[in-house]
Amino acid sequence: MTKAELVSRLAHRTGLKKVDVDKVVSAFLEEAKEILKEEGKLTLTGFGTFRVVERAAREGRNPQTGEPIKIPATKVVRFKPGKDLKNLFG
Numbered sequence: 661m662t663k664a665e666l667v668s669r670l671a672h673r674t675g676l677k678k679v680d681v682d683k684v685v686s687a688f689l690e691e692a693k694e695i696l697k698e699e700g701k702l703t704l705t706g707f708g709t710f711r712v713v714e715r716a717a718r719e720g721r722n723p724q725t726g727e728p729i730k731i732p733a734t735k736v737v738r739f740k741p742g743k744d745l746k747n748l749f750g
Contacts, residue, residue, distance in 0.1 A: 663682075663685065666685065667681045667682045667685055670685070692710070696710060696712055696737060697712075700712040704742070705742065706742050706743070706744040706745070707741075707742050707744070707745055708739055708740055708741040708742040708745055709739070709740045709742070710737055710738070710739050711737070711738050711739075711740070712735050712736070712737055712738075713735070713736060713737075713738050714733060714734075714735055715733060715734050715735070715736050716733055717730065717731060717732050717733040718731050719731065
């Protein structure tokens with residue numbers, strides 16, 4: 661699903677204009693990025709938790725040549741679903 665499709669569905673569900681919903685969705689996404697950058701964790705009760713974690717450096721392989729390459733350490737965002745979301749899928 662794209663952002664535009666999400667905006668359309670939310671506008672239909674709430675009865676708001678797509679322009680207004682798009683502003684809210686965009687603002688939410690920007691705030692979520694800022695919160696993760698500053699605090700490293702964003703919990704949406706009933707939905708789940710986004711958390712920034714450190715991925716260690718490791719060795720990989722170039723799929724074309726098979727030669728080993730070093731993959732540097734990096735930070736990634738992980739998502740852990742909340743209880744309500746888990747129960748939705750059994």
